[in-house]
Amino acid sequence: MSDRVELGEVRAALVSLPGVRDAAVHAARHAAGTVRIVAHVVTRTPPAELRAALRSRLPSHLVPACLHRVPHIPLLPDGAADRRALAALTAKEPEPPPASPAPATPTASASSAPSDPSAPWAASASVPVTVTPQQRAVLPHALAHQGTGRYVEQLHWRWRGPLDTALFTAAWQSVFDREGVLRAAFDGDAEPRLVLHEDARAEVVRHPAGSVGFEELRERDRLRGFDLRRPGLLRLTLLDEPGPADGGPPSVRILLTFHTVVLDGWSVAVLLDEFYRAYLAGGRLPGGDRRPDCRDYARWLAGQDTAPARDFWSSAAPGAAALVLPAVEGPATGLTGTGRAEVRLGAGPAGRLRAWAASCAATEAGALQAVWALLLYRAGAPAGPAVVGFGVRVSGRGVALDSVERLPGLLTNSLPMAVRVDPAAPMARLLADLRDQALELAAYEWVSLGQVHEWSGRGTDDALVESLVAFEQQRRGSATLRSALAARGVDVDAPRSAGTHTVLPVTLSAHRDADAGLVLAAVHDRARLADDDAARLVRQCARLLCELPGLAGGSATVSDALAALGDEPPVGMAPAPAATAAGEPT
Numbered sequence: 001m002s003d004r005v006e007l008g009e010v011r012a013a014l015v016s017l018p019g020v021r022d023a024a025v026h027a028a029r030h031a032a033g034t035v036r037i038v039a040h041v042v043t044r045t046p047p048a049e050l051r052a053a054l055r056s057r058l059p060s061h062l063v064p065a066c067l068h069r070v071p072h073i074p075l076l077p078d079g080a081a082d083r084r085a086l087a088a089l090t091a092k093e094p095e096p097p098p099a100s101p102a103p104a105t106p107t108a109s110a111s112s113a114p115s116d117p118s119a120p121w122a123a124s125a126s127v128p129v130t131v132t133p134q135q136r137a138v139l140p141h142a143l144a145h146q147g148t149g150r151y152v153e154q155l156h157w158r159w160r161g162p163l164d165t166a167l168f169t170a171a172w173q174s175v176f177d178r179e180g181v182l183r184a185a186f187d188g189d190a191e192p193r194l195v196l197h198e199d200a201r202a203e204v205v206r207h208p209a210g211s212v213g214f215e216e217l218r219e220r221d222r223l224r225g226f227d228l229r230r231p232g233l234l235r236l237t238l239l240d241e242p243g244p245a246d247g248g249p250p251s252v253r254i255l256l257t258f259h260t261v262v263l264d265g266w267s268v269a270v271l272l273d274e275f276y277r278a279y280l281a282g283g284r285l286p287g288g289d290r291r292p293d294c295r296d297y298a299r300w301l302a303g304q305d306t307a308p309a310r311d312f313w314s315s316a317a318p319g320a321a322a323l324v325l326p327a328v329e330g331p332a333t334g335l336t337g338t339g340r341a342e343v344r345l346g347a348g349p350a351g352r353l354r355a356w357a358a359s360c361a362a363t364e365a366g367a368l369q370a371v372w373a374l375l376l377y378r379a380g381a382p383a384g385p386a387v388v389g390f391g392v393r394v395s396g397r398g399v400a401l402d403s404v405e406r407l408p409g410l411l412t413n414s415l416p417m418a419v420r421v422d423p424a425a426p427m428a429r430l431l432a433d434l435r436d437q438a439l440e441l442a443a444y445e446w447v448s449l450g451q452v453h454e455w456s457g458r459g460t461d462d463a464l465v466e467s468l469v470a471f472e473q474q475r476r477g478s479a480t481l482r483s484a485l486a487a488r489g490v491d492v493d494a495p496r497s498a499g500t501h502t503v504l505p506v507t508l509s510a511h512r513d514a515d516a517g518l519v520l521a522a523v524h525d526r527a528r529l530a531d532d533d534a535a536r537l538v539r540q541c542a543r544l545l546c547e548l549p550g551l552a553g554g555s556a557t558v559s560d561a562l563a564a565l566g567d568e569p570p571v572g573m574a575p576a577p578a579a580t581a582a583g584e585p586t
Contacts (some may be wrong), residue, residue, distance in 0.1 A: 006062060006075070008443040010037060011055045016286065019045045021177060024062065024073045024081035036065035042072055044198070044469035058501045071127045072180070072196070075296055077119050078548055090114040097450070127196040128187070130298045134413060137450030139192055139505060142228060142261050149338060151260045154498040155268060156218065161490035163238070165206050169198075170283030172202035172236060175274045178285050180273075180456060181294045181408050184262050185231045194262075194294065199550035200231035206238040206252075212237055214253050218498065226259045234258040249489065260500055260582050261423065262294075264412035266395065269475035271408055272495070276481040280488075292402060294409040300401045301446060309444045310455045315463055316440070317456035318389025318418040323380030324466040326372065326506065327529065328429040330572020339502045341519045341535040343542045350518040356549035362431040364518065365471035368510050369434050371418070371544040374562055377421040377571045384424040391436070392417045394445040414449055414465045415441055425552060430558060468504050472497065499523040505573060506534065506570075508541065519543075533571040540565060 007025045014023040022042040027035050041050065047067035056062045074085035131139065142151045176182045183200035184527060187193050197201070207217065217239060226233050237255040244251070278285045318324065350364075359366045369392065376388040395405050396411035404411070419433050453464055477494065485492060499509060499521060505528040510520050520541055523536040547564035 001053050001262060002505075007037070010054075010058065010062050010064065011041065011135060014039060014041055016057075017043075017050065017053050018046070019043050020050070022073045022408060024086060026081070026367070028066075030455075036064045037383070038064065038068070039064040040068045040070045040090065047340075058306050060183075069540065071198075073389045075292060088549070094266055102113055102394040127295070129184075129194040129295050129529070130302060131186070131192050132192050132301055132410065133448035133451050134410060135194065136192065137448050138261050139186060139228070142259070145226050146228075147223060148501075149219075149225065150501050150503060152222050152225055153258055153265065154218060154222060155256045155265070156214075156498065157254055157495045158241075159254055159490065159492050161249045161485075161488070162252075163205070163252050163490075165238070167279060167283050168203060168236075168238075169204040171275050171278035171285075172282060174185035174278040174285040175271055176202045176232075177201050178274070179271065179293070179408055179497070180233070180235055181262055181267070183231045184233065184294070186228045186261075194298075195231075196216040196295070197231040197257045203232060203235040203238070205239065209240040209242045211520070212239065214255075219354060221257050222498075222501075223256060228259065228261065233262050234271075242406060249491075256495070261409065262410055263408060264396075264410055264476050265472070266412060267408035267410075269495075270406055271476065273434050273481060276485060279482070280484050282572060292404075292407055294407075297401060297404075297407060297409055297411070301400065304446065306447070306451070309447045309451070312444060312453045313447070315450045316418065316437075317416050317452055317458070319332065319387065320458065320462065321375050321387035321420055322387045323382070323390045324463065325379055325572040325573060326467055327379050327533065327573035328569075330533070331572055332574045333530040335530060339524050339526045339529075339534055339586055340499055340529050341531065341538045342519065343538045344513070345518040345520070345542060345545060349546045350512070350516060350547040350548065353518065353545055357431070358410065360428050360431045360433055363471075364510070366431050366434050366546060367439070367545060368471055368508070368541075369419075369469055370430050371541050371548070372467070372508060373419055373430065373434070373560065374544060375419055375540060375570075376467075377423075377558075378562055383418055385425075387418050387420050389416055389418045389465055391415065391442070391465040391468035393468060394441060395444050395473065398442055399446055413445055413447075414468055415445065415447070416449070416452060417425070417441065421558060423557065425558055425560060427548070427556050429563050452571055458498060466506040467507055468502065470509040472506060472509055474511060506537070507578075508538070520545075528574050528576065529571070533573070535536065537571045540568070540571075 007027065011023050011025045014020055014025070020041055020043045024040045028038045029035050034109055043050070047069065051063060056175060067085075068090040070089040074082040074089070076082045090402055109321055119395060138151065138243065145151070180196040183197045185195055185197060187195045217237060222235055235257055237257070239253040239255070241251040256268065274285060354364055355364055355369060369390075373388050373475055376390060378385060380386060380388070391414045394413050394415055397411045401407070417434070419430070419437060449464070453460075456464065458464060474494075480493065494514065497511075499507070502522060504525070506522055506524040508520065508522050510518055513519050520538050522534045522538045529537070544561065544564055549559060551560055
């Protein structure tokens with residue numbers, strides 16, 4: 001058996017069977033010199049049933065002589081199945097005679113008796129995975145803040161046209177069945193593990209029009225949070241809207257809520273494409289478990305040499321003297337919860353900003369970081385040049401792992417950035433310094449903020465940063481899928497993020513909208529930053545971004561840029577409560 005096409009045909013037949021999530025097939029030479037097909041299958045279906053189903057789909061010589069059930073298919077770095085690791089996962093069972101066809105009903109063995117509690121699947125129904133350093137840092141704080149909405153992210157959009165709830169649910173269930181990360185939960189206290197469960201139910205709830213307001217529903221669902229010890233850390237809520245007066249198509253608001261300890265926004269965009277594909281296919285995705293997945297990413301992380309990263313961050317992290325607050329100290333706000341302030345730059349100002357940034361060999365993200373650095377410097381009011389520090393969000397997908405751009409999991413990361421702000425220096429120099437910093441960070445975007453804190457030598461209660469700047473690079477959905485949905489009378493909006501609520505006082509995010517504008521939003525802790533101050537802070541950012549393109553070419557200084565704010569005082573921020581741990585991750 002040397003024809004890879006035939007082996008591929010066997011695998012395709014296996015993963016097309018109901019209940020089969022993944023499979024690996026190879027040819028093995030028997031001691032007597034004959035060749036047989038061996039298959040490892042991720043399923044609960046007994047091998048006898050699999051073999052019977054394959055006989056109706058494959059020629060007899062392609063029906064595997066051996067079928068082993070395993071909890072997952074381990075992979076080599078090149079993406080091929082790891083046969084040595086598969087052998088370790090496979091229970092010993094008698095080999096069938098090499099020259100005889102497989103019997104119609106094989107003798108029950110430890111690997112094929114579903115009622116036997118010692119069977120491999122029963123013993124390995126949950127697959128443990130090493131948590132990543134980022135998850136290890138976030139997990140205790142996420143557990144401590146359950147019910148607060150922290151580390152919970154939400155996307156929402158409209159679905160115009162017919163929506164079959166049963167088909168919608170079946171399609172999401174198919175995605176859950178395929179994606180191990182959607183069946184993940186955490187186990188253990190002193191030494192947490194990520195556990196991939198065999199089954200997890202997709203939660204989809206639909207509310208009739210007028211039964212609840214969307215914002216009330218969204219906030220209620222956010223505060224509900226998740227039990228991190230149970231699989232299913234993503235759910236869907238549907239709210240029908242009143243029928244349009246003009247007799248147009250029905251509209252449904254869709255809310256997708258997920259926990260950021262297992263997924264990021266890019267991953268959810270990947271999952272959405274899978275869902276649309278399943279919906280269009282009648283509720284079922286073809287193929288088995290996705291690989292690579294979070295198991296392969298954890299394995300890749302474990303193989304990285306952290307020594308160069310340690311050397312880099314021991315000097316690159318913001319020092320204790322860095323200015324990290326975008327506001328002056330103010331009184332207690334008397335408020336609780338999380339707020340959001342938003343400002344939009346129209347297409348004209350946003351276009352001028354992009355052109356100006358490009359003329360300085362920078363990007364919109366660099367311009368946003370520069371403006372935030374100016375506000376940190378202004379709030380600190382130093383007498384001369386000073387270092388400011390803030391967190392930046394990085395994609396985490398620039399790593400050397402095959403198909404990482406399609407891998408769902410927590411890869412997006414937050415890292416500290418420190419930059420020297422000199423009021424006499426050109427703005428172009430500040431932009432160049434930020435650009436150079438971003439390039440250096442790119443080599444270590446897989447390092448967790450907790451690791452950086454440790455390597456910096458700072459105390460556990462000494463915060464590296466107090467704010468985060470995120471320019472959202474949204475993954476574009478498939479135009480082909482949108483066209484296929486439109487052919488069925490369905491029009492879907494691009495999802496909008498409601499923002500992630502972290503432990504930091506304020507997170508400034510920006511994204512381009514469908515009309516080429518730039519949307520700025522500050523998600524803030526209302527106990528630290530009052531709603532009016534948050535709104536003023538975002539307006540100051542917008543004002544600086546609008547003024548930068550009008551500065552006098554490359555000779556304009558940092559002082560020239562700050563002059564755009566005139567005598568407007570910095571915003572005020574209440575001190576951190578004594579109970580808040582400064583070293584918490586973002």
